[in-house]
Every structure is written in structure tokens, then in C-alpha cells.
Amino acid sequence: MSATELRDAILKHLEYSQGKDLAHASLYDMRMALTLAIRDKVIEPWFRATRATYAAQSKRVYYLSMEFLIGRLLEDAIMNVGLTESAREAVLGLGFDFEAVLNDEPDAALGNGxxxxxxxxxxxxxxxxxxPAYGYGIRYEHGLFRQSFGPDGRQIETAEDWLRQSHGWEFERPEAAFRIGFGGTVAESGRSAVWTPESAVMAKAYDTPIVGWQGKWANTLRLWGAEPLRAFDLNAFNKGDFTGAAAPEALARxxxxxxxxxxxxxxxxxLRLKQEFFFTAASLRDILRRFASEHSDLSALSSRVAIQMNDTHPAIAGPELVRLLHDERGMEFDKAVETARACLGYTNHTLMPEALERWPETLMAQVLPRHMQIIERIDAGHARQYPSRTVSIVENGEVKMGELSFIMANKVNGVSALHTELVKDTVFAELHALHPDRIVNETNGVTPRRWVKGANPGLAGLITETIGEGWEDHLERLVELEPAIGDQGFRDRFAAIKAENKVALANWIGTEMGIPVNPDAMFDVQIKRFHEYKRQHLNILETIALWQEIRANPDAGWAPRVKIFGGKAAPGYVMAKEIIHLINNVARIINADKTTRELLTVVYPPNYNVTMAERLIPASDLSEQISTAxxxxxxxxxxxFSLNGALTIGTLDGANVEIRDLVGAENFFLFGMTADEVVECRKTPDHAARAIAQSKRLKAAIEMIESGAFSHGDKAMYRGVTQNLRTHDYFTVCADFDSYWDAQRRVDRAWFQRDDWTRIAALNTARTGWFSSDRTIKGYMADIWKVAPMI
Ligand code: NBY
Structure with missing residues (x-):
């Protein structure tokens, strides 16, 4: 499509969809008209994909997830249908700033992290x-909260409102609606049971087409919105029960x-349990409806349907599918369990006991009485089959959703090599022994379209120039860059692109935050949710220690750094919020010190989200991946970060291990204890006190916080953080501190060998093509879903 054709399409939508002429079009109107014009281009591959899937009667993948953190869609879709240049020209020709139009789109933040x-x-x-796949989730009215910082540096949360302006991508599907019940009673009826819910809501579908690279295929993201069955209970109202009359509507929404x-x-x-059941139950009904439109024999379900549970949040899919097959369609119970299992896969994303879902049995029985019975029957069946087992799904009055998911899935996967081994050895050790073929590894990946080509057009251009077209969907081809890294000219280009990205970021920080930053300094970045295990406090302690050393010894060869933090803390996570508060106040004090200004700046832009990540990552020199192993x-x-040419300072944790294997140990700043050593270390009750006693820098940094230096003299302000470090320190910040400090000084030295730094940065890009999510999805398709690609 040429720029002129696209321009005409935009004008048509401006007029007939937005009801505006060009002279009166707002930025919003222009964004919507462009979105609709691009959406039109996505419809064709979308229909084609749907028809091809029906025609081939192929197996479909259903990815059930409570969260889809998509960010903005417009720029990505334009890129995928190959219209970036036409769109820029068309929009410019109509008198609008292209970037401003793209930036007008709200981030769809329907996820945490x-x-x-x-x-x-x-x-x-x-x-x-x-x-062939569908994403299924919830159409939250309010996505993840918006974060701001109060004048004292504390996190403030406000409601996010992405749907206030129509976002243009979705199609409302009033005909695709299902009634989802809660509570009520169960009556025995022959071999099965009849569940009569006490209340119910409607789940209504909203579809967003998701177009792939080069517009060859498009799938559907189907999000469910909750609505009342009837807008209003007239009977209750007429009896004078006005609140009761409105209650179903309130509950539904x-x-x-x-x-x-x-x-x-x-x-x-x-409410969380209801959300989980709501979207899972609606999705399963939709899946069975689609299956029934093509096949009549339910025993063939697993040859046509692969359902992936993204963590345990949709784990009720197991019992609900059994209920639909057994209670509602008359399949024998054991066969229903077997059929359900053959369809289901479960991805585990955490080993942390507090993040593994458990529901009180009483709550489950009250909200989903029939499911509670089915869960008990599944549990009993598993016990009968494996008499030696000691694990069970229901234990101490709780339903353990991890165990339920494991038992109801035919494959369980971890998300990195190390994690998968730990899943086998720890949380699911006994279940793994009983089902040794069930656990598989699928190391995570990221889409190179958004995270390299879209976010870093400069680097993408250099890659294409060097290795030719076609790397975007064959990211393993980045290895072809390696020979070029030996050329001075290539390295200079690589360095110049990074420098440009840094200037752009420095300007943005200057405008948004009023903090001047030197684009020649090292951009040292830690962006992620705030959590003690991710150890942002280790980073800020090192920052304090560094500041003190620079003051004491200004000419000791410190690499000038801009320390950048980004991320949100759960509103109820007191310790994480205290760390955020501390970082903001350390930044306030350090940034005010004129004597260290050239060497150290700390910035923490509020409201980190996908769009901000796209800005920060291409401009980063150093990636902080410092979680407790x-x-x-x-x-x-x-x-x-690695793909975008940042060097990593990190622990042997998660996929860091695989990154280091690929880029080479000599190109990775490793520090800290291994996972095994952490476990050993915790056996010494005073490991933190010992580490503090042995490290004068750590001791001084903690004491400085305790002195009130960052809290206007208030010595008690950060007691929560410092006392925890001194006594408990479960995440071994103190024990890893000196090792981290030393690694940072190795980083300093490497920074001064700038050409070599660039060489290593480019090696990071060249050697990490394996982390494309295309490779990950191929793994799921082959090992878990048994689905063949259609193109
Ligand atoms: O999943 C993250 C892991 O921490 C990270 O290491 C991994 O790369 C990533 C993808 O596999 N987990 C994560 O983001 N978890 C959550 O956001 C989350 C959300 C809700 C709940 C628990 C965890 N919950 O219990 O409601």
C-alpha cells in the first residue's frame, strides 16, 4: 500500500468512522483513523487464517492467561504489515506528527510484569x-495502576483508564456470550450431578486481531468482559429492595x-477466584462450541484442542472441563479426566511458596461447589493410582492449585533450564517422581519485532545492512553478525547507534524529570517489578557505597554512571514500597551533590511500563539482573537488554545462566552465590551480621541510611529495610554485597576500554538470537501442543 493509498484510507475513516473532516480532526481522531485503516489491512490475513484453520480442521492452541501485557498495538501492527514508511509519510502529509499520533495510544497494561x-x-x-491459536483473558476496565511519586518519594497508585478512549482494535461480539454461574447447590442425578448456581453473570467476547510478521497470519486475542444477565432485577425493585435490585449488576461488572x-x-x-473461574469457564465453553461445530466425537478433543494454562490462575480449567464433559455431556468420569488431561498444559512461573495459589476449601466449596467435589474425586483417583504418594491436592483445608494443575496437565513446563531443574527438585519433586515424563523445559523468549526492530530502529538498520533482510523471523541468523564485529567500522557504527539512543533518552529524562544526565556516562539500568528477591536494595546500597567512595577518593578511576531504576511495587507490599521510597530519597541527596555530579546520577522515572521499556532498553549499557540465585x-x-547490546551484571539465576553460556563467561559480569550456596548460607543464622561485619562499605552504607541521611534526619524511617537486612536477610543481600561491589568495579574498568566494550556489546546482540520467542513457541508446539505451523 502506497502512502497515497493509505492517506485516502485514513481520510475515509476520519470522515466515516470518526465523523470529522481533516480541518477539525484531533490527535485522537487521527490516531483512530490510522488505527482503523491499519486494522483493515489486518482483516484479510485474519480471515484467511481462520478459513485455513477451519478448512484443515487443524488442532488449535488456546492460551489461557489472566494477563496480557501488550502495551501499544499500533506501531507494532504497522511494522508487521510493512507500512511504517507509508504511514509516516501519509500522516505527515495530513499535517500530523507521526510520533505524536503513535504516542497518543494508551498502553494496554492488562498485566503485572x-x-x-x-x-x-x-x-x-x-x-x-x-x-492456529487464540489468546483468552479478561478485558479489565482498569489495567495495572498508574504509579506516581509523592513529594516525599513514596509510591502513589491511581486507577489506570485505558478504555476511556476507544482503542480502536477490538471487535465487540455480543453473539459470543456465555452465562457463568457461581455458588448454589449440587443435586445428584444418576451417575453425574446437576449444579444450580445461585448467581450468574454474562461473559461477553471482545476480539482483537493479532497480526504476525509480514502480515502472513493473524490470530485472535479474545478478552471477556463481565455483564449482568439482566441490567436490572425488576422483581426485587418492585418489592422495594432497591439495593438488592442493583446488586447483580454491581457484582457482574x-x-x-x-x-x-x-x-x-x-x-x-x-473476587480473584471468581475472576479466574469467569474467564476460564467462558473460554472452555467457547472452545467446546468451536469443537462441536466441526466434530461430534468428544473423545477426539485432544487431537484438536491444546489448552495452555499460564500459571495456576486458570487451573480451574481442569475440574471445569471434567464437569463440562462428565456432568453436561455424559462422558464417564475417568474418561473425562483423561480427556481433559490430554488437552491441558501448565506453565509454572515461580517456586516461591507465597506465590503458589491455594484456596481455602470452604471458599472453593462456597463459590464453586461442584468443582470442589470434582477436585476431591480427582485427588482420590490420583491417590488410588499412586498409593505410595504423600502429596495431595487438598491439604489442611486448602486446595493447592499447583498440584491440581500438575495432576490435570499432560505437560508441565518451567521457563528456563535452571528453573525447570528446580521445579523437578523442589516444589514438584514427588509429583515429578511419579510422572517423570511430564516436566519439560521451555526457556522464555521475547519478540524481536517489538524489542529490536520496533524499539531500536537504528540497530535494526545496521543488522539488515550487515546480514541482509529476513533476520526478524529467523533471529538465530544474528550470529552472522559475528565476523563483522572484528571491523572497526562496524564497531563504530554500533557504538554510534547506542550513543544516539542514549542522547534521545537523556533528552527525555531531562524533559520529563528535569534531571540533566550526561549521555556519555554509562547507563546502568534496573527495570522490573519491585520485589525483595529482585534486590533493588542491593543496587541502591552499592550506589550509596559508591557515592561515599567517590567523595573520599574522587580520582580513583570511577566510570561515570547514570543509575536508572524503573518499576512498580504491589500496593500492599510494604517492604517493596519502602525500598522505592529509599531509592527516591537516595536519588534526591546524591543528585544534589555537586562534587559527584559528573560521576554519579540516580534517576527513577515513575510509571514504568512497556512503552518506557522500549525507550530505556535500547539506550542501556549495563543490565542489572541481580536476583538471589x-x-x-x-x-x-x-x-x-542483551539483544540490544547491553552487558549484563548478574547472578547465576533463571535465564541469566543461558545468556552467559551463549555470550561467553568472559563477556558477562558474574557475581554472587549459586542457588545451592544460597541454601547453604541460610543455614548460618547470622549470615547477614557476619557479612556486614566483614564489609566496611556495606556497614557504612547501612549506617548511613540509619543515620537519617536520606530521611531528613529521621533515623527510624527505613528501619523496616535495614533491620531486615541486619537480622533476617532471607534474600542474602548482605552475603552477596562484596561480590557485587567487586563485579561493579570490573564493570568500571571494562567501561574505559570503550572499543572492547562495544565489541562485547555487539557480541551480546550477535549471540542471543536464540532468545526469540519464535524459538520458544516452536518448542511449545513440538513438545507440548503437538501442533504444526500453518505457514
Ligand atoms: O514470569 C515472572 C517470573 O518472575 C519471571 O522470572 C519470568 O521470566 C516471567 C515469565 O515466565 N512471573 C510473574 O511475572 N508473575 C506474576 O506477574 C504474577 C502475577 C500474579 C500472581 C503471581 C505472579 N498471583 O498470584 O496472582
């Missing part, structure tokens, strides 16, 4: 590979109102 972003990268890769912002603990909240399941940010 890595888990939700992974689901979004998977959608992109499934469409790119021609894997509440279910898809907000995304749970807690990625730290399993939330024992009734054994705690970060994989990480995906770590991959994005």
Missing part, C-alpha cells in the same frame, strides 16, 4: 509462525473491573 508480557510476546510469535496488582503473594480473595524463574528483560 514478566508473566503478562510473556503472554503478549507469545501472541506475536504464534501469529508469526502461523500457529466488578468481575472484570480491575487487574489484581499483586505479583508477590497468592491473593486469597473471593534460585528465585527468578527466568526473566525476559535480561534477554531484551
Amino acid at each position: 514478566g508473566l503478562g508480557r510473556l503472554a503478549a510476546c507469545f501472541l506475536d510469535s504464534m501469529s508469526t509462525l502461523g500457529c 466488578t468481575i472484570s473491573r480491575v487487574l489484581y496488582p499483586d505479583d508477590t503473594t497468592a491473593q486469597g480473595k473471593e 534460585g528465585k527468578e524463574a527466568s526473566g525476559t528483560g535480561n534477554m531484551k
Whole structure:
């Protein structure tokens, strides 16, 4: 499509969809008209893909996820249909700033962090590979909260409102609606049971087409919105029960109102359980409806249907599918269990006990009485089959969703090599022994379209110039860059692109935050959710120690650094919020010190999200991946940084291990204990006190916080953080501190060998093509879903 054709299409939508002429079009109108014009281009591959799948009666993948952290769609879709240049020209020709139009789109933040972003990268890769697939989730009215910082530096949360302006991509499907019940009673009826829910809501579908690279294939992201069955209970109203009359409506809408912002603990909240059942049950009905339109024999279900449970959040899919097959379709119970299992896969994203979902049995029985019975029957069946087993799904009055998912899935996968081994050895050790073929590894990946080509056009251009076209969907081809890295000219170009990205970021920081930063300094970046295991406090302690040493010894060869933090803390996670507060106040004090200004600046832009990541990652020199070994399941940010030519300072955790293997140990700043050593270390009750006693820098940094230096003299302000470090320090910040400090000084020295730094940065790009989510999805397709690509 030429720029002129696209311009005409935009004008048509401006007039007939937005009801505006060009002279009166707002930025929003222009963005919508462009979105609709691009969406039109996506319809053709979308229909084609749907028809091809029906025609071939191929197996479909259903990716069930509570979260899809997609960010903005427009720029990505334009790129995928190959219209970036035409769109720029057309929009410019109509008198609008192209970047401003793209920036007008709100971020769809329907996720918390890595888990939700992974689901979004998977959608992109499934469409790119021609894997017939649907993403199923919830159309939250409010996505992840917006973060700001109060004048004192504390995190403030406000509601996010991405749907306030129509986002243009979705199609409302009033005909695709299912009634989803809760509570009520179960009556025995012959061999099965009849569940009569006490209340119910409607799940209504909203479809967004997701187009793959070069517009060859498009899948559907189907999100469910909750609606009342009837807008209003007239009977109750007429009896004078006005509140009761409105209650069903309130309850219904509440279910898809907000995304749970807690990625730290399993939330024992009734509403959360209802959300989980709501979208899972609606998706399963939709899946069975689609299956029934093509086949009549339900025993063939697993040859046509692969359902992936993204963590345990959709784990009720097991019992619900059994209920649909057994209670509603008369399949024998054991066969229903077997059939359901043959369809289901489960991805585990965490080993942390507090993040593994457990529901009180009483709550489960109250909200989903029939499912509770089915869960008990599945549990009993498993016990009968494996009499020696000691694990069970229901234990101490709780339903353990991890065990339920494991038992109901035919494959269980971890998300990095290390994580998968730990899944086998720890949380699911006994189940693994009983089912030794069930656990497989699928190391995470990221989409190179968004995270390299879209976010870093300069680097993408250099790659194409060097190795030719076609690397975007064959990212392993980045290895072909390696010979060029020996050329001075290539390295200079690589360095110049990084420098340009840094200037752009420095300007943005200057405008947004009013903090001047030197684009020649090392950009040292830690962006991720705030969590003690991710150890942002290790980073800020090292920052304090560094500041003190620079002051004491200004000419000791410090690499000038800009320390950049980004991320949100769960609103109820007190310790994480205290760390955020501390970082903001350390930044305030350090940035005010004129004597160290040239060497150290700390910036923490609020409201980190996908769009901000796209800005920060291409401009980063150093990637901070410093979690306590054994705690970060994989990480995906770590991959994005490496691909964009940042060097990593990190622990042997999650996918860092695989990154280091690929880029070479000599090109990775490793520090800290291994997962095994962490476990050993914890056996010494005073490991933290000992580490503090042995490290004068750590001791001084903690004491400085305790002195009130960052809290206007208030010595008690950060007691929560410092006392925890001194006494408990479960995440072994103190024990790893000196090792981290030493690694940072190796980073300093490497920084001064700038050409060599660039060489290593380019090696990172060249050697990490394996982390494309295309490779990950090919793995799922072959090992778990048994689905063949359609293109
Ligand atoms: O999943 C992350 C892991 O921490 C990270 O290492 C991995 O790379 C990524 C993708 O596999 N997990 C994550 O993001 N988890 C959550 O966001 C999350 C959300 C909700 C709940 C628990 C965890 N919950 O219990 O409600």
C-alpha cells in the first residue's frame, strides 16, 4: 500500500468512522483513523487464517492467561504489515506528527510484569509462525495502576483508564456470550450431578486481531468482559429492595473491573477466584462450541484442542472441563479426566511458596461447589493410582492449585533450564517422581519485532545492512553478525547507534524529570517489578557505597554512571514500597551533590511500563539482573537488554545462566552465590551480621541510611529495610554485597576500554538470537501442543 493509498484510507475513516473532516480532526481522531485503516489491512490475513484453520480442521492452541501485557498495538501492527514508511509519510502529509499520533495510544497494561508480557510476546510469535491459536483473558476496565511519586518519594497508585478512549482494535461480539454461574447447590442425578448456581453473570467476547510478521497470519486475542444477565432485577425493585435490585449488576461488572496488582503473594480473595473461574469457564465453553461445530466425537478433543494454562490462575480449567464433559455431556468420569488431561498444559512461573495459589476449601466449596467435589474425586483417583504418594491436592483445608494443575496437565513446563531443574527438585519433586515424563523445559523468549526492530530502529538498520533482510523471523541468523564485529567500522557504527539512543533518552529524562544526565556516562539500568528477591536494595546500597567512595577518593578511576531504576511495587507490599521510597530519597541527596555530579546520577522515572521499556532498553549499557540465585524463574528483560547490546551484571539465576553460556563467561559480569550456596548460607543464622561485619562499605552504607541521611534526619524511617537486612536477610543481600561491589568495579574498568566494550556489546546482540520467542513457541508446539505451523 502506497502512502497515497493509505492517506485516502485514513481520510475515509476520519470522515466515516470518526465523523470529522481533516480541518477539525484531533490527535485522537487521527490516531483512530490510522488505527482503523491499519486494522483493515489486518482483516484479510485474519480471515484467511481462520478459513485455513477451519478448512484443515487443524488442532488449535488456546492460551489461557489472566494477563496480557501488550502495551501499544499500533506501531507494532504497522511494522508487521510493512507500512511504517507509508504511514509516516501519509500522516505527515495530513499535517500530523507521526510520533505524536503513535504516542497518543494508551498502553494496554492488562498485566503485572514478566508473566503478562510473556503472554503478549507469545501472541506475536504464534501469529508469526502461523500457529492456529487464540489468546483468552479478561478485558479489565482498569489495567495495572498508574504509579506516581509523592513529594516525599513514596509510591502513589491511581486507577489506570485505558478504555476511556476507544482503542480502536477490538471487535465487540455480543453473539459470543456465555452465562457463568457461581455458588448454589449440587443435586445428584444418576451417575453425574446437576449444579444450580445461585448467581450468574454474562461473559461477553471482545476480539482483537493479532497480526504476525509480514502480515502472513493473524490470530485472535479474545478478552471477556463481565455483564449482568439482566441490567436490572425488576422483581426485587418492585418489592422495594432497591439495593438488592442493583446488586447483580454491581457484582457482574466488578468481575472484570480491575487487574489484581499483586505479583508477590497468592491473593486469597473471593473476587480473584471468581475472576479466574469467569474467564476460564467462558473460554472452555467457547472452545467446546468451536469443537462441536466441526466434530461430534468428544473423545477426539485432544487431537484438536491444546489448552495452555499460564500459571495456576486458570487451573480451574481442569475440574471445569471434567464437569463440562462428565456432568453436561455424559462422558464417564475417568474418561473425562483423561480427556481433559490430554488437552491441558501448565506453565509454572515461580517456586516461591507465597506465590503458589491455594484456596481455602470452604471458599472453593462456597463459590464453586461442584468443582470442589470434582477436585476431591480427582485427588482420590490420583491417590488410588499412586498409593505410595504423600502429596495431595487438598491439604489442611486448602486446595493447592499447583498440584491440581500438575495432576490435570499432560505437560508441565518451567521457563528456563535452571528453573525447570528446580521445579523437578523442589516444589514438584514427588509429583515429578511419579510422572517423570511430564516436566519439560521451555526457556522464555521475547519478540524481536517489538524489542529490536520496533524499539531500536537504528540497530535494526545496521543488522539488515550487515546480514541482509529476513533476520526478524529467523533471529538465530544474528550470529552472522559475528565476523563483522572484528571491523572497526562496524564497531563504530554500533557504538554510534547506542550513543544516539542514549542522547534521545537523556533528552527525555531531562524533559520529563528535569534531571540533566550526561549521555556519555554509562547507563546502568534496573527495570522490573519491585520485589525483595529482585534486590533493588542491593543496587541502591552499592550506589550509596559508591557515592561515599567517590567523595573520599574522587580520582580513583570511577566510570561515570547514570543509575536508572524503573518499576512498580504491589500496593500492599510494604517492604517493596519502602525500598522505592529509599531509592527516591537516595536519588534526591546524591543528585544534589555537586562534587559527584559528573560521576554519579540516580534517576527513577515513575510509571514504568512497556512503552518506557522500549525507550530505556535500547539506550542501556549495563543490565542489572541481580536476583538471589534460585528465585527468578527466568526473566525476559535480561534477554531484551542483551539483544540490544547491553552487558549484563548478574547472578547465576533463571535465564541469566543461558545468556552467559551463549555470550561467553568472559563477556558477562558474574557475581554472587549459586542457588545451592544460597541454601547453604541460610543455614548460618547470622549470615547477614557476619557479612556486614566483614564489609566496611556495606556497614557504612547501612549506617548511613540509619543515620537519617536520606530521611531528613529521621533515623527510624527505613528501619523496616535495614533491620531486615541486619537480622533476617532471607534474600542474602548482605552475603552477596562484596561480590557485587567487586563485579561493579570490573564493570568500571571494562567501561574505559570503550572499543572492547562495544565489541562485547555487539557480541551480546550477535549471540542471543536464540532468545526469540519464535524459538520458544516452536518448542511449545513440538513438545507440548503437538501442533504444526500453518505457514
Ligand atoms: O514470569 C515472572 C517470573 O518472575 C519471571 O522470572 C519470568 O521470566 C516471567 C515469565 O515466565 N512471573 C510473574 O511475572 N508473575 C506474576 O506477574 C504474577 C502475577 C500474579 C500472581 C503471581 C505472579 N498471583 O498470584 O496472582
